[in-house]
Amino acid sequence: MCYRCARAVSGGLMSLQILPRDLKRALELIKADPTRGWTIGELAKSCGMAPRTLQKRFQQFIGRGPLGFLRDLRLDLVRKELVAASRSASVTEIATRAGFNHLSRFAAEYSRRYGRNPIGDFAPIARNTERCSVATSSPLHGEYPADSRRTSI
Numbered sequence: 001m002c003y004r005c006a007r008a009v010s011g012g013l014m015s016l017q018i019l020p021r022d023l024k025r026a027l028e029l030i031k032a033d034p035t036r037g038w039t040i041g042e043l044a045k046s047c048g049m050a051p052r053t054l055q056k057r058f059q060q061f062i063g064r065g066p067l068g069f070l071r072d073l074r075l076d077l078v079r080k081e082l083v084a085a086s087r088s089a090s091v092t093e094i095a096t097r098a099g100f101n102h103l104s105r106f107a108a109e110y111s112r113r114y115g116r117n118p119i120g121d122f123a124p125i126a127r128n129t130e131r132c133s134v135a136t137s138s139p140l141h142g143e144y145p146a147d148s149r150r151t152s153i
Contacts, residue, residue, distance in 0.1 A: 022047045023057045026066065034073045035099040040066055074098045075113050078106075082121040091118050 019027070025047045030038065043066055044054040058066045078098045085094060092103060095118070100106035110118045 019061055020057060022049045023054075023061055026054060026058075027062075027069075030066070030070050030073065034070060034077060035097065037099065038067070038070055071109060072113070074100060075110060078110070078118070079114065079121055082118060085122060091122055 026043055029043060029046055040051045040054060044051040047054065049057075055065055058064065058069060062069055064072070078095055078100070081089075081094045081098070082091065095103060095106045107118055114121070
């Protein structure tokens with residue numbers, strides 16, 4: 001059987017689609033090793049199709065290109081790990097392990113996708129900020145009564 005039912009994400013909505021065998025193979029390869037430095041040519045060759053055919057099939061059935069799909073998969077992996085991270089890990093280590101080599105691009109893509117910086121989802125920091133209350137009465141905030149402020153140095 002050359003087609004198989006599979007769930008594909010397109011535009012954030014889940015839809016039941018029939019995927020060609022070669023596209024299904026490409027998805028399996030990417031999901032099996034998302035940290036690998038895949039190229040379109042390498043992926044297409046592994047699936048027995050031309051690079052342009054691979055790009056067209058991804059666009060038609062998945063709604064984005066193969067490298068966009070890979071990036072989104074990596075972002076999902078990073079987010080899951082950030083939320084469950086221990087104090088011994090760092091955002092840089094987690095992003096690098098997931099296959100992101102350019103950290104400022106990673107941070108920009110993460111922010112674009114999730115609406116917050118990666119450090120905002122980093123578990124050790126997120127847990128601390130939930131427990132701590134920041135005092136707003138400080139000389140920097142200017143909330144002390146006027147008579148208690150120093151007028152000369």
